[in-house]
Amino acid sequence: MCKHNSSDRRIKKSKKAIKDSFLLLMQEKDVREITITEIVKAADLNRGTFYNNFQFKEDILDEIMDDVMKDFILSYREPYQHKETFNIKDLTSSTIKIFKHVAAHKNFYTLIVKSTVWYTFQLRICHELKRLPLQDLMDSKQNTTINIELFSTYQAHAILGMIIEWIHDGFNYSPEYMAEQLIEILNYNHGQTIVIKQTDNPEQI
Incomplete structure (x- = not known):
C-alpha cells in the first residue's frame, strides 16, 4: 500500500514538473515551437519519464x-x-x-x-x-x-x-x-x- 502511494506521489510530482516547465517555456515561445527536449531539460527529468506520463507534448x-x-x-x-x-x-x-x-x-x-x-x-x-x-x-x-x-x-x-x-x-x-x-x-x-x-x-x- 505504501509502495503504491509512493508511486502515485512520484507520478504526480513528475507530471507537475512537466506542466510547470511547459508553462515556463510558453513565456518564451509559441506552443508549437516548444520541444520535448526543452521540456524535460527544464523539468530536470529524462525523456523516459516524460513518455511514462504523456505521449505527445x-x-x-x-x-x-x-x-x-x-x-x-x-x-x-x-x-x-x-x-x-x-x-x-x-x-x-x-x-x-x-x-x-x-x-x-x-x-x-x-x-x-x-x-x-x-x-x-x-x-x-x-x-x-x-x-x-x-x-x-x-x-x-x-x-x-x-x-x-x-x-x-x-x-x-x-x-x-x-x-x-x-x-x-x-x-x-x-x-x-x-x-x-x-x-x-x-x-x-x-x-x-x-x-x-x-x-x-x-x-x-
Missing part, C-alpha cells in the same frame, strides 16, 4: 486545460452548490468564485490569451458558461417570450468578455471588485430610459 497542454476547466466549473457552481433554490439577488461578492479562480490561475490565463490555442480554450469556457445554467438552473418565473438558448449565450459571452478584458488589462482590479461589478450588472435595471448624447456635428462618428 500537446497532451500536456490538454491536461493543463482540463485541470483548469474542472476548477472553473467548480467555481461557477459554488454559489448554488448543495442548494435547492437560488436567487440572483442573494449573490454577494464572496459567493462568486469565478474571478478568484481566474486570479488563482493567473499565470496560465495570461499565457493562454497570447497563445495560438487561446481560441480553442475560449470556446471551451464559453461552452461551459452556456451549458452550466441550462443544465443546473431553472428560472421559476421564466419569460416564455425569451429564447433560453439565446439568453444563455448572451450571458456566457458577457461574463467571458469581462474575464478577457480583465486579463488583457493585467488584472488591474481585485477578484472581489470584479465579482461586485458582475452583481451590479446582473441587478441592473434594463428597463432604463437611454438618453442620446447630443453632438455639435450630427454626422460625427
